[in-house]
Amino acid sequence: AQSVTQLDSQVPVFEEAPVELRCNYSSSVSVYLFWYVQYPNQGLQLLLKYLSGSTLVKGINGFEAEFNKSQTSFHLRKPSVHISDTAEYFCAVIPVGENTPLVFGKGTRLSVIA
Amino acid sequence: DVKVTQSSRYLVKRTGEKVFLECVQDMDHENMFWYRQDPGLGLRLIYFSYDVKMKEKGDIPEGYSVSREKKERFSLILESASTNQTSMYLCASSLIRETNTGELFFGEGSRLTVL
Numbered sequence: 001a002q003s004v005t006q007l008d009s010q011v012p013v014f015e016e017a018p019v020e021l022r023c024n025y026s027s028s029v030s031v032y033l034f035w036y037v038q039y040p041n042q043g044l045q046l047l048l049k050y051l052s053g054s055t056l057v058k059g060i061n062g063f064e065a066e067f068n069k070s071q072t073s074f075h076l077r078k079p080s081v082h083i084s085d086t087a088e089y090f091c092a093v094i095p096v097g098e099n100t101p102l103v104f105g106k107g108t109r110l111s112v113i114a
Numbered sequence: 115d116v117k118v119t120q121s122s123r124y125l126v127k128r129t130g131e132k133v134f135l136e137c138v139q140d141m142d143h144e145n146m147f148w149y150r151q152d153p154g155l156g157l158r159l160i161y162f163s164y165d166v167k168m169k170e171k172g173d174i175p176e177g178y179s180v181s182r183e184k185k186e187r188f189s190l191i192l193e194s195a196s197t198n199q200t201s202m203y204l205c206a207s208s209l210i211r212e213t214n215t216g217e218l219f220f221g222e223g224s225r226l227t228v229l
């Protein structure tokens with residue numbers, strides 16, 4: 001079985017500062033990895049995903065994430081955040097080739113302070 | 115543009131009422147899912163469905179049932195609503211086929227308050 005741990009439940013950061021949201025996963029098989037974002041009172045939308053190939057994945061809104069297989073991590077980064085990045089961020093995994101539900105972390109609430 | 119539509123964004127119901135939450139997707143996806151979201155608990159899977167008339171229990175199915183009579187529609191039913199079912203409910207869908215990556219497409223959510 002897979003599990004996902006998002007190490008920080010809340011991350012406050014000043015506008016234009018860099019941010020890293022941490023995600024670690026546990027799996028005995030290869031996985032696909034995802035980051036989703038949820039703005040207030042909305043559903044989740046895909047930020048980026050890692051399927052294969054380059055371990056550095058670029059997503060929407062200037063976010064990127066790096067897949068580190070040896071550390072079983074998929075941390076999300078942005079070099080300079082905006083007020084509009086205030087949202088909840090979810091990391092998720094699914095075993096490659098399996099039609100099973102995504103396993104989500106509990107989420108990290110990013111608050112950008114002016 | 116792909117779309118998952120949840121019929122009601124906000125609902126207020128009384129304890130004991132039967133509640134229907136409807137979800138429709140226009141992407142011809144095989145899989146559909148219902149989650150509930152509560153502060154500090156993240157997303158918890160209630161039920162999912164791989165095909166018409168099929169359903170599988172998720173992590174927290176108690177107090178809920180589902181119906182999938184057509185491929186594009188997946189309904190969540192609260193037979194007798196209780197206050198502890200006050201929550202945000204999220205519907206999602208995904209594709210299987212050869213390009214399956216498990217990527218989910220979400221609706222906007224339905225915020226249910228049970229009084």
